[in-house]
Amino acid sequence: MAGKTLYDKLWETHVVREEPDGSTLLYIDRHLVHEVTSPQAFEGLRLAGREPWRGDSVLAVPDHNVPTTNRDAGIEDPVSRTQVETLESNVSGFGLKFFPMADVRQGIVHVIGPEQGATLPGMTVVCGDSHTSTHGALGALAFGIGTSEVEHVLATQCLWQKKTKAMQIRVEGELRPGVTAKDIVLAIIGRIGTAGGTGYAIEFAGSAIRSLSIEGRMSICNMSIEAGARAGMVAVDEKTIEYVRNKPQAPTGEMFERAAEYWRTLVSDPDAEFDAVVELDAAEIAPQVSWGTSPEMVAPVDGRVPDPAAESDAVRAEGMQRALEYMDLQPGTPITEIRPDKVFIGSCTNSRIEDLRAAAEVVKGRRKADNIKLAMVVPGSGLVKQQAEQEGLDRIFLDAGFEWREPGCSMCLAMNADRLEPGERCASTSNRNFEGRQGQGGRTHLVSPALAAAAAVAGHFIEPSKLGG
Amino acid sequence: MQAFTVHKGIVAPLDRSNVDTDAIIPKQYLKSVKRTGFGPNAFDDWRYLDPGEPGMDHSQRRPNPDFVLNRPPYDQATILLARKNFGCGSSREHAVWALTDFGFRAVIAPSFADIFFSNSCKNGLLPVVLAEDEVQNLFEQVEANPGAQVEVNLEEMTVTAPDATVFRFTLDEDRRHRLLHGLDDIALTLQHADDIRAYEERLRQDRPWMVE
Numbered sequence: 083m084a085g086k087t088l089y090d091k092l093w094e095t096h097v098v099r100e101e102p103d104g105s106t107l108l109y110i111d112r113h114l115v116h117e118v119t120s121p122q123a124f125e126g127l128r129l130a131g132r133e134p135w136r137g138d139s140v141l142a143v144p145d146h147n148v149p150t151t152n153r154d155a156g157i158e159d160p161v162s163r164t165q166v167e168t169l170e171s172n173v174s175g176f177g178l179k180f181f182p183m184a185d186v187r188q189g190i191v192h193v194i195g196p197e198q199g200a201t202l203p204g205m206t207v208v209c210g211d212s213h214t215s216t217h218g219a220l221g222a223l224a225f226g227i228g229t230s231e232v233e234h235v236l237a238t239q240c241l242w243q244k245k246t247k248a249m250q251i252r253v254e255g256e257l258r259p260g261v262t263a264k265d266i267v268l269a270i271i272g273r274i275g276t277a278g279g280t281g282y283a284i285e286f287a288g289s290a291i292r293s294l295s296i297e298g299r300m301s302i303c304n305m306s307i308e309a310g311a312r313a314g315m316v317a318v319d320e321k322t323i324e325y326v327r328n329k330p331q332a333p334t335g336e337m338f339e340r341a342a343e344y345w346r347t348l349v350s351d352p353d354a355e356f357d358a359v360v361e362l363d364a365a366e367i368a369p370q371v372s373w374g375t376s377p378e379m380v381a382p383v384d385g386r387v388p389d390p391a392a393e394s395d396a397v398r399a400e401g402m403q404r405a406l407e408y409m410d411l412q413p414g415t416p417i418t419e420i421r422p423d424k425v426f427i428g429s430c431t432n433s434r435i436e437d438l439r440a441a442a443e444v445v446k447g448r449r450k451a452d453n454i455k456l457a458m459v460v461p462g463s464g465l466v467k468q469q470a471e472q473e474g475l476d477r478i479f480l481d482a483g484f485e486w487r488e489p490g491c492s493m494c495l496a497m498n499a500d501r502l503e504p505g506e507r508c509a510s511t512s513n514r515n516f517e518g519r520q521g522q523g524g525r526t527h528l529v530s531p532a533l534a535a536a537a538a539v540a541g542h543f544i545e546p547s548k549l550g551g
Numbered sequence: 552m553q554a555f556t557v558h559k560g561i562v563a564p565l566d567r568s569n570v571d572t573d574a575i576i577p578k579q580y581l582k583s584v585k586r587t588g589f590g591p592n593a594f595d596d597w598r599y600l601d602p603g604e605p606g607m608d609h610s611q612r613r614p615n616p617d618f619v620l621n622r623p624p625y626d627q628a629t630i631l632l633a634r635k636n637f638g639c640g641s642s643r644e645h646a647v648w649a650l651t652d653f654g655f656r657a658v659i660a661p662s663f664a665d666i667f668f669s670n671s672c673k674n675g676l677l678p679v680v681l682a683e684d685e686v687q688n689l690f691e692q693v694e695a696n697p698g699a700q701v702e703v704n705l706e707e708m709t710v711t712a713p714d715a716t717v718f719r720f721t722l723d724e725d726r727r728h729r730l731l732h733g734l735d736d737i738a739l740t741l742q743h744a745d746d747i748r749a750y751e752e753r754l755r756q757d758r759p760w761m762v763e
């Protein structure tokens with residue numbers, strides 16, 4: 083019999099009950115909650131007279147709506163304010179763990195979970211947010227759920243699920259200098275498409291993935307959902323265990339060692355079989371820039387905007403044509419000739435300390451180009467911000483004419499005041515380039531932090547190593 | 552949840568693939584703490600020519616005459632027909648609430664994003680997967696006969712096209728059962744409370760660091 087995949091192991095240890103048709107009641111260890119997808123779930127709970135099953139499994143934080151500028155005055159937009167206040171009253175009503183806006187531990191839910199040790203290897207982690215896949219980087223089974231499921235997990239600590247197929251994406255070999263985790267994941271989506279992973283749990287493997295830091299692995303797992311997969315994961319190794327050690331909510335002392343011993347088993351067996359395997363050569367991956375309105379529409383930074391006329395599939399060609407019109411781009415244009423108006427460094431994909439360091443390294447001693455109306459850096463959490471300030475990164479950005487903001491989702495989805503105006507073009511380290519995502523009529527180009535920083539300095543897309551001065 | 556057994560209605564052809572949840576319900580409307588009232592803002596960016604904000608009187612805005620749901624008889628549609636990977640993007644259940652609030656009871660497409668699919672099933676909006684050529688066939692029939700009705704039957708798991716062709720689809724038994732009877736998921740799960748407690752007992756033994 084073939085060995086087990088990491089997904090098999092995570093699944094099997096969480097089965098509470100299995101019905102003959104395969105529907106499985108799966109136990110949930112960690113439930114992360116934010117203000118946008120939870121109000122209706124808490125309301126449902128209350129209307130039915132139910133209590134949270136295991137309140138200590140919940141960690142709640144406001145992130146989507148919070149302002150990234152001075153917070154002393156609170157939230158200006160009354161509708162956003164109501165939503166954040168609703169979260170506050172729900173968590174206090176049910177006695178749940180919560181980091182309010184003024185707490186230094188507040189930040190994007192997917193940044194603070196690992197940072198706090200609230201997400202650990204071997205856990206099932208859910209959140210009413212599709213980028214919950216991020217936490218899979220720790221060797222956890224983590225996936226996004228809808229609001230009805232949020233209510234279900236609150237009430238029962240479980241979810242009905244069916245086991246999906248398992249896909250392995252292997253990235254082998256050495257990355258070229260300047261190529262980052264973000265480029266890997268954009269290249270993967272470019273290859274398999276935004277529905278390529280639908281119906282699968284993806285395990286990212288191979289020497290290039292193992293060579294990444296845990297933060298880099300998070301950037302990759304984060305965008306599993308853009309590849310259509312609800313969950314992405316990476317096997318546990320010593321880096322994982324060192325990452326978790328000393329995190330505030332992680333076990334300590336002997337208990338930590340006992341846990342670590344178990345965590346080391348969270349790898350796919352060598353003879354495990356996957357339902358699909360995709361292989362990429364790391365050396366062939368170039369820094370990526372998205373040119374269209376779907377994350378699969380990517381090109382290497384030294385490439386060109388593709389021509390729909392060269393696409394044989396008619397439905398695809400039409401999608402490309404529509405994307406080019408929305409993005410106001412001509413086929414054949416070199417990517418390096420595209421000039422953004424704004425630059426956004428942040429989001430649960432790329433707002434951790436390493437991301438800010440990578441961007442700061444490019445920016446250091448340089449200045450933002452004149453055509454860039456706004457370049458903003460939004461750290462993923464208050465603790466990331468604090469760390470960056472201790473390292474002097476804030477000075478580097480400020481000296482270069484960037485704005486240094488408070489933590490939150492910000493212009494990743496523009497639910498707060500940070501947004502693109504119609505027609506504006508943005509180099510963004512976030513994860514979605516859908517129409518209107520960063521503001522109605524806004525045009526998003528997804529890139530790594532280093533490329534976003536380089537674009538801010540040059541005023542157009544460029545490989546950081548090619549920057550003068 | 553509203554039960555789904557058989558539904559017959561007008562089909563609106565939305566000829567796009569990868570329709571994402573940001574398009575179905577733009578983020579400014581996610582600030583609502585309610586489950587209802589999203590209908591006027593379904594496909595907001597495509598549906599209106601002027602930008603919308605929560606709290607506006609949307610009936611006073613300028614509709615985009617080219618958008619399918621603004622063109623009679625499709626403004627009365629209760630079944631949505633689309634291309635592959637419908638509902639991709641975020642987990643927002645608001646996308647489903649917007650479609651049901653508009654009046655949709657079913658969406659037919661060659662494939663759906665996973666989270667959208669399960670969100671739909673939990674709200675009585677039936678996601679129907681048909682083969683790509685069957686979807687193409689429906690597009691052609693509907694576009695040739697605007698206002699033509701299609702019947703979606705969950706008991707039989709069939710779609711009957713305007714020309715009486717019958718297409719078959721499948722849905723897993725568990726979801727089908729819950730939809731047919733409009734069952735409350737949580738109440739059903741709580742019937743297994745003893746299993747959940749037994750699991751937690753084992754968890755405290757085997758992996759005590761997971762339970763604080």
Ligand code: SF4
Pocket residue numbers: 145146190191192211213429430431490491494495512513
């Ligand atoms: S940063 Fe963006 S993608 Fe991540 S949770 Fe916030 S809104 Fe969602």
